[in-house]
Amino acid sequence: MTGHPRTVLVTGSAGLIGGILARRLGDRYVLRGFDRRPGPLLGPVGDLADPVALATACRGVDAIVHLAGESRVDAPWAAVLSNNIAGTAALFEAARLEGVDRVVFASSNHVVGQLEVEGAPGIYDGSGGRIIGADEPFHPDSLYGVSKAFGETLGRYYSNRHGLRVVCLRLGSVLRDDDPWLEAQRLGGDTTPNHRRFRATWLSHRDCAELVVAALEADVRFAVAYGVSANRRHFWDLGPAERLLGFRPLDAAPDNPT
Numbered sequence: 001m002t003g004h005p006r007t008v009l010v011t012g013s014a015g016l017i018g019g020i021l022a023r024r025l026g027d028r029y030v031l032r033g034f035d036r037r038p039g040p041l042l043g044p045v046g047d048l049a050d051p052v053a054l055a056t057a058c059r060g061v062d063a064i065v066h067l068a069g070e071s072r073v074d075a076p077w078a079a080v081l082s083n084n085i086a087g088t089a090a091l092f093e094a095a096r097l098e099g100v101d102r103v104v105f106a107s108s109n110h111v112v113g114q115l116e117v118e119g120a121p122g123i124y125d126g127s128g129g130r131i132i133g134a135d136e137p138f139h140p141d142s143l144y145g146v147s148k149a150f151g152e153t154l155g156r157y158y159s160n161r162h163g164l165r166v167v168c169l170r171l172g173s174v175l176r177d178d179d180p181w182l183e184a185q186r187l188g189g190d191t192t193p194n195h196r197r198f199r200a201t202w203l204s205h206r207d208c209a210e211l212v213v214a215a216l217e218a219d220v221r222f223a224v225a226y227g228v229s230a231n232r233r234h235f236w237d238l239g240p241a242e243r244l245l246g247f248r249p250l251d252a253a254p255d256n257p258t
């Protein structure tokens with residue numbers, strides 16, 4: 001099978017991005033879910049650590065969007081190890097064994113997060129003068145970032161050695177309220193630093209869903225791309241998503257609270 005999947009498994013389907021994809025992509029694909037808690041998509045409830053449940057989930061699907069995992073940047077090693085490292089390894093192996101054509105891996109900007117840390121605060125308002133490319137060496141800022149670098153590396157291995165199509169999306173900030181200012185307020189405390197970051201790193205729900213579609217449809221064997229809306233103050237390179245996946249964001253964060 002090349003190019004045009006019909007049946008797509010979404011792991012982590014009960015989470016934030018899983019819910020966004022369930023709402024926005026259900027009319028384009030036959031979506032199936034897999035998560036350790038019940039969610040909006042039909043499919044087995046189970047853990048990535050359960051090979052039987054995982055094989056059942058992967059059987060007969062054309063592509064997998066792999067979202068399941070520990071999503072807290074400050075998560076401790078035990079959670080990162082089991083959910084993101086062992087869990088992602090189990091997912092790629094199940095995809096291979098079940099003959100799945102393509103895996104879209106939810107990577108993260110935190111694989112190069114240390115460059116952002118070192119560029120702050122100027123990087124958030126453009127005075128850092130820096131656009132971070134997808135070919136930068138890994139500079140993780142956390143064990144979470146390390147685990148996403150591992151997932152990308154594993155994806156490259158499965159693509160090179162086993163012929164899977166693999167697209168790694170280094171997602172920016174997908175926000176519950178889908179608005180940088182509202183999200184900063186929701187988090188409480190001093191809203192200014194969070195708002196400054198979110199208006200540079202925001203990936204809107206609409207852009208997130210369309211980026212996943214582009215990753216599912218692109219004629220590529222392996223790709224790494226940042227996922228960020230066309231925010232005026234963005235500092236990750238939008239080029240790879242456009243060149244490799246044909247994706248152009250439609251949304252852009254307002255500069256100021258609306």
Ligand SMILES: NC(=O)c1ccc[n+]([C@@H]2O[C@H](COP(=O)([O-])OP(=O)(O)OC[C@H]3O[C@@H](n4cnc5c(N)ncnc54)[C@H](O)[C@@H]3O)[C@@H](O)[C@H]2O)c1
Pocket residue numbers: 011012013014015016017018034035036037046047048049066067068069070071072082083087106107108109170171172173174175
């Ligand atoms: N939200 C963002 O801004 C953002 C940014 C960059 C990357 N990501 C990545 O995208 C993915 C989805 O993010 P999200 O915000 O929807 O996270 P989330 O925490 O809302 O959802 C993650 C889901 O994965 C499930 N899960 C975790 N470990 C599992 C396991 N071992 N077995 C089965 N299910 C398991 C959880 O139950 C949860 O429903 C994550 O991998 C995250 O690291 C998210």
